[in-house]
Amino acid sequence: MVRLHLEGAGFTVKLFADGYTVIAEAAKAQPVLFILDIMVPGMDGLELCREIRQDPQLAPIPIIFLTAKGSEADRILGLELGADDYISKPFSPREMVARVKAVLRRFERPMVQKALRIGNLEIDPPAMTLSVNGQVVTMTATEFRLLEYFARHLGRVFTRNQLLDWVWRDSSFVTPRSVDVYVRRIREKIEPDPENPCYLKTVRSAGYRFDAPR
Numbered sequence: 361m362v363r364l365h366l367e368g369a370g371f372t373v374k375l376f377a378d379g380y381t382v383i384a385e386a387a388k389a390q391p392v393l394f395i396l397d398i399m400v401p402g403m404d405g406l407e408l409c410r411e412i413r414q415d416p417q418l419a420p421i422p423i424i425f426l427t428a429k430g431s432e433a434d435r436i437l438g439l440e441l442g443a444d445d446y447i448s449k450p451f452s453p454r455e456m457v458a459r460v461k462a463v464l465r466r467f468e469r470p471m472v473q474k475a476l477r478i479g480n481l482e483i484d485p486p487a488m489t490l491s492v493n494g495q496v497v498t499m500t501a502t503e504f505r506l507l508e509y510f511a512r513h514l515g516r517v518f519t520r521n522q523l524l525d526w527v528w529r530d531s532s533f534v535t536p537r538s539v540d541v542y543v544r545r546i547r548e549k550i551e552p553d554p555e556n557p558c559y560l561k562t563v564r565s566a567g568y569r570f571d572a573p574r
Contacts, residue, residue, distance in 0.1 A: 378400055379396075379404070379408035382394075387418070390417065390418065391421060394423045396425055398434075399428065405427065406437070414498075416498050420498075420499065422444040422445075422466075422467055422501045423445075423500075424444060424459065424460065425443045426456075427449065428449040435535075436537065439538050439541045442500045445462075466502075467505070476511050476512070480493045481511075483504075490504065490507065490549070499546075500545075502542060503542060505527055506546065510568070514570055517567055518569070519566065520568075524539065
């Protein structure tokens with residue numbers, strides 16, 4: 361059913377009965393999006409998500425979880441593994457197609473934007489790459505989008521709800537708590553000491569601020 365409705369919306373879809381051959385096939389012809397069912401035979405969607413996020417070539421590709429497990433704890437686990445959206449069953453096929461389009465719109469690359477250099481970081485929006493001390497660091501598409509937004513607004517304090525509006529826009533999947541998960545993941549990749557950040561700082565009772573280190 362998922363394939364039928366996505367193909368009806370103009371997408372080319374490749375279907376897998378389990379997760380074992382997905383990585384190898386994706387390496388041959390990279391998709392623009394992964395839709396992973398968590399509860400499948402053999403390698404489940406969570407383990408497959410881990411493998412995708414550990415592959416430097418596939419890591420930036422957005423991931424949507426499609427699952428009957430819809431509790432907040434399940435959604436947070438999906439976020440921590442690197443998911444970009446989370447659709448709970450039962451769902452409307454039209455909503456599913458709309459969510460797919462929304463995720464892809466969020467990750468369209470800008471036509472003209474120069475790289476940003478802040479401290480030891482180099483953020484390159486056209487290539488969607490981050491370098492820390494000259495070394496390329498693997499990021500998911502959502503992590504990169506949030507980091508770039510912070511970096512283009514140095515010194516400005518954003519509430520979690522403002523970040524939801526500006527970065528995620530049309531996704532009902534992400535909650536204010538979800539923003540905290542992404543901030544933690546970004547800190548682990550850019551900060552010399554994530555527990556004492558020099559770039560991405562918490563402003564108590566307000567939100568988050570991105571600073572250039574002195």
